[in-house]
Amino acid sequence: MNDRYVLICILVSAAATLFMRALPFTILGKRKQIPEKIRYLGRILPAAIMAVLIVYCLKEVPTEFLSGGYKKLIAAAVCVALHVWKKNTFVSIIGSTIVYMLL
Template sequence: MTVPNEIMTIAIASLATFATRFLPFLIFSGKKETPGFVKYLGEHLPPAILGILVIYCYKSQILHPGFDSLLAFFAGLVTVALYYVKSDMLLAILFGSATYVGLVYLF
């Protein structure tokens, strides 16, 4: 790839990225009511995506059970328990990840 092609590729990717960030603010400005389907997606899509990510993370553990699966499920339980106690998603994810890494390192 030549230097002008690389510059054009970076420019197009940057333009597309910025457009997707600013377009919702232009379309859904404070002048008009936000459509119902957008409110529905905003309310129901994040939990659905989180559920899909959890299933994706544990699929190999379920298909090929072993000692590592036990460590992963224990770290997941730590994450869920800490979230319910502290109600802080970032803290729960960080501590759960650290628990898994620590357990894998120890065993």
């Protein structure tokens, strides 16, 4: 790839990111009240995204269990245990990542 192509890709990505970040403000305008549909999505999407990420991370565990799948299951269990115990997302992510790297 040449430098011009890379620069164009970076500029297009930056413009798309800026557009997506500014879009909610332009749609909602100066409204004081957030619409109910947006509030519903704000409540439900974080859990849905986490569920999709968990399924994605653990999708190959049955086929590779002996070669390292058990490490993923142990790290996931540590993540759940830390989150239930401390109720802190940062601690559960860092703790389970450390356990997975040590295994």
